[in-house]
Amino acid sequence: MGKVTGFMEFERLEEGYEPVPQRVKNYKEFVIGLNNEQAKVQSARCMDCGTPFCNSGCPVNNIIPDFNDLVFRGDWANAITVLHSTNNFPEFTGRICPAPCEAACTLNVNDDAVGIKSIEHAIIDRAWAEGWVTPQPATVKTGKTVAIVGSGPAGLAAAQQLARAGHSVTVFEKNSRIGGLLRYGIPDFKMEKSHIDRRITQMEAEGVVFKTGVLVGAFPADSKVTNDAKTTITADELKAQFDAVILTGGSEQSRDLPVPGRDLDGVHYAMEFLPMQNKVVAGDKLKGQIMATGKHVIVIGGGDTGSDCVGTSNRHGAASVTQFEVMPQPPEQENKPLVWPYWPLKLRTSSSHEEGCVREFAISTKRFNGAKGKVTGLTTVHVEMKDGKLVEIPGTEKDYKADLVLLAMGFTNPVASVLDAFGVTKDNRGNAKAHTDEGGYRTNVDKVFAAGDMRRGQSLVVWAIREGRQAAREVDGFLMGSSTLPR
Template structure:
C-alpha cells in the first residue's frame, strides 16, 4: 500500500456522466474518465484490508487490492496482468458490472467506497493505449477440438481459456456478429460495440475461429457438431422474455424490451429496418413495465429516440434510499438505484400491477390500466403476497415495453437434440465442473443459471473451460 493514509485524506471522486443535454442526442458512452493523476489518487484510497471484502464480493475473485496498488504506482503492465489473471474481459465488467466489489468495500460503510469499477476500466483502457495488450498465441496445440455455442460473455470466456490451454476452439454464433447480449442487448451508451470488436480481433489472432450467422440445432444439427468436436459448451444465454398475459397483450405497440434494444443496436451498427417494423419512441408517451436494469436501458433508449414522456412502473415497493437494514454491509444493498438513464428524464412509480392494455380503433395501444397494490405477509406460508386495493387508473401511452426479465434458454431444437437434463427452472442442469448429463457436453452462463450478471457469466465460462480441459486431458 503506497499511501496508508489516502483513505482518510482523499475523498471518493467519480468521473461522472456527460451532460444530459449532450448525451441524449447520441449513443456514445455516457461515462466520462478522470485524468491519470486523479485516477492514481483514487486507487491509492484502497486500504488493502486484512480481510478484503471486495475480493469476497466478486464472483471472479478479483484481486482488487493488488492491482489498485499497481495502478497507484503507475505500473499499468503489472496492474493489467493482475486484473486479467482472474477477469478475462475487464473492459466489459469495467463498464457494465454493478460493482459488487464496491458494495463490499470496507469504506462503503461510510458510503465512500474505492472507485473499483472505474479504476478497472481505466487500467484496461490504458493497457490498450500503451500497447500492453497483445495477442498471446499458444506455443503448442493439443489437437483436441472444442465447439462453443454462443458468443456472449460466458462463451467468449470459455473459448478464451480453452484456447490458452492449447485446444482448437470454434465459436458458433447465430447472430450476424459476436457478443451476444453484450452487443445486442446492452445499449451503445453503456458499452460501445468497438470495445467488443477490439477484443474479438485479438481472440481471432490468438487462434479462435468464429462462425457467425450459424445456429446450431437449426442450420447445423448438434449431432454433426458432437461428431466433429471432442467437447461442446452450450453458452446460449437465457433469452426467453417473461411475458405479461393480460387483456390487450396483442395490441400493436406492446413489445418486449429486447425487441427495442436489439433493433436500436442494429440501427446504430448501420442496419436499416422498414418503417412498418421499426420500433420508435419518437413523439410518444412511453410506458416501461419493470424496474430493473433492462427497464432502465429502455428509458435511456426511448429518450434518445425522442419520446414525449417516459414512465417506468414496478410491481414491487420502492426500495429505501441510502441504507437498508435488511441488507447490511458487506452484503449487496437492496436500495434505490438511479441510473444515468433515469437522470435523463423519467417518471418512476412503484406498487402498480398491470391489469389490461387498452387500444384505439386501429388496434394500437393507447392506455394501460394499472391497479395499486401492497405486499402483505401470508400467515400460512410466511411469504409476501399481493393485496389488491381496487384503486385503478389509466396511463396514456402509445408504446409499452415489457422489461420483466428472462426465464430460460431459447433453444428450439438444440437442447432437445442434446438430450441434456433440464432443471426445474428450465435451465440446463450442470454438475460442479459445468458438465451436463451427456458426456462431453458442458454448459455455461445464463443457459445454466438463468439470467444473471455479465461478471457471473464470465466466472461461469472460466469454470466450464476448466471442466472441459480436465475432461479432454483425461481422455
C-alpha cells in the first residue's frame, strides 16, 4: 500500500452534510464529498492486510485495495479504470449503497473501517468532471439481438455489458423514463436523476436502444405499481424478435398490512407516495399527488424505504413524522468479534431521521382508525420475542394520531404478470426460478433469462449490478458458445 502505517496515523473522515434547515427546503443532493487531499488521506488508511475481506464483502467484488492505493498515489485515471472493471455504475453505489465492504474491512475489527464508499464516490465524481467516462462501443458486431425487460440497475448493467460485447441490445421500460426503481423509488435528495441520464447518453452512444412506455404482458387493473405505458408487447413477440430475453424488473409488489381500517383514505404504500414526488421533481404535472404537508405522518417499516418516506415527508412540511419498526431496537454498537466480516445488526440513523423523526421499536399496528372514510389515527401494541415469535404485551395498547400512513414494510416479489406472460416458473417467494450454477440465470423458458430483483428478490442496487453483469456473461455464452465478459 502507499502508506503502510496510514491506518495508525489517520482517523476516519466522514463525508459532510449540508445543514438540516437548508437541505429540507429542496430535493437536491446534500452530501459534501471528500476533496482530493481528503480522499488521499482516507485511502492511506487502507491496510496491507494480506487478505482483503472488503473484496468479498462487496457484491460486485470491487478491487478496493488497488483503487485506494492509486488514489493515494494521485493516479485517479487508473483508479476509475480499476473501479469500472467490476462496477458499471459507481456513481449509483457511491451514493446509495450501504457499503457492506466497510463492514468487512479488516480495520473494522477493532477500529473505524476505511471510508471505502466515500473514496469510490470521489473517484467517479472526478472521473466525470475530467471527461474520463466515455462511450466504449464494440468494434465488431455479432449480429445477435437481446431484449431486456426492465431498466433498473440490473437491466442497465446487463445492457451495457452485452452492447460492449457486440450484441444489439434493446431495453424495454414500462414507465416514461429509464431507471426503474433508481428513477422512481429513490428520492432525488439521495441521488439526483442526472446521474442516470448521463449513463443513458453513454449507453446510447454504445448502441443500446431504449424504448419507454412499453409494457410487456399486462398488469392487473388494480395494480399500485407505477406504470406510464402507452403501448404493449407480448412475450411471444419479444421471443420471436430477439435471440435472447433477460427479465430484470424490480421487486415491486409491496408487502401489505391487512388489519381493520386498511381501506381508509390516507393509508398508502410507500411506492405510491415516493414515485409521485420524483415525477414532480422531474417536471411532470400530477393530479392528486399524495402530500404530507401539515399532516401527522406515520411510516410503518424501519428500513431504507421507510427512511425515504421520512425524508420526503419532512420536505413536504409534515406536522410530525413517526416511524414504526416491529423488531426490537438493535444495539447502538455491534459485537464486532461475533459478526465481523458480515453485515452487522445495529442501530442505524439515517440523514432523514436526523431531519426530524420519532422512532418507535417493537411496536405493531392492530388497526387503523378513521372518520368519514379517512384515516385519523391508529392503535398499536408493543410486542416482544418469545420462542422465536413476536407476541403482544398485554396492557401496552396506544392510540396515535395520523392523517397519512405510509406502508414501507418491504417488497414480496416482482409483478407476477410479467413472469406469467413468459410462462416462467416461480420459486416459493414468487420470484423467477433461475439458478446461478451451470446454465446460470436461465429460466425454464428457452432463451429467457432472469436477473436482479426479478430472480433473487428485493435487494440492494449493488446486488442488482452484479446480477446484471453475470447474466450478461451467461447470455453472451449462450449466443456465442463462450464469453470473455467478466464474471
